[in-house]
Amino acid sequence: MSASLYGPIALDLADGPVSVRMGLDSEGRPFARLILGEGSDQVAISVSNSDPATLADLKSATAELADWGQRAQQLAALPEVA
Numbered sequence: 001m002s003a004s005l006y007g008p009i010a011l012d013l014a015d016g017p018v019s020v021r022m023g024l025d026s027e028g029r030p031f032a033r034l035i036l037g038e039g040s041d042q043v044a045i046s047v048s049n050s051d052p053a054t055l056a057d058l059k060s061a062t063a064e065l066a067d068w069g070q071r072a073q074q075l076a077a078l079p080e081v082a
Contacts, residue, residue, distance in 0.1 A: 009043055011036055011043045013037070016036075017035075017037070017038055018034070018035070018036055019034075019035045020032065020033065020034055021033045021035055021044075029048075030048065031046065031048045032047050032048050033045060033046050033047065034047060034058075
């Protein structure tokens with residue numbers, strides 16, 4: 001199975017929030033979602049049918065993004081050189 005996109009999406013995560021929602025849907029089936037943003041500015045990524053290896057890839061990708069963000073902040077804090 002591959003990822004499916006339902007409509008165009010653009011979200012500037014800025015300072016979040018990021019959350020996880022798990023439970024049972026209206027038909028009693030378990031679900032799990034990664035929620036980015038809130039209210040009408042929310043994107044939900046369903047991971048209910050994801051293979052554990054795919055979720056491990058997601059974890060690795062978010063760690064890579066966190067490292068990039070930390071490096072960007074460190075570079076921004078450096079003094080400018082003439």
